[in-house]
Amino acid sequence: MATLLELFATTLVLYLLTYAYVKWDWHKA
Structure with a gap:
């Protein structure tokens, strides 16, 4: 089990x- x-x-x-x-895609648009 993964720890917190x-x-x-x-x-x-x-x-x-x-x-x-998202930031890169927004600037590319």
Whole structure:
């Protein structure tokens, strides 16, 4: 079972990747 820290780290990484993708896609449009 994933620890709370691992869950937080994974969520943070996914959030940053999504934010970066959306920001890049928005600038490209």
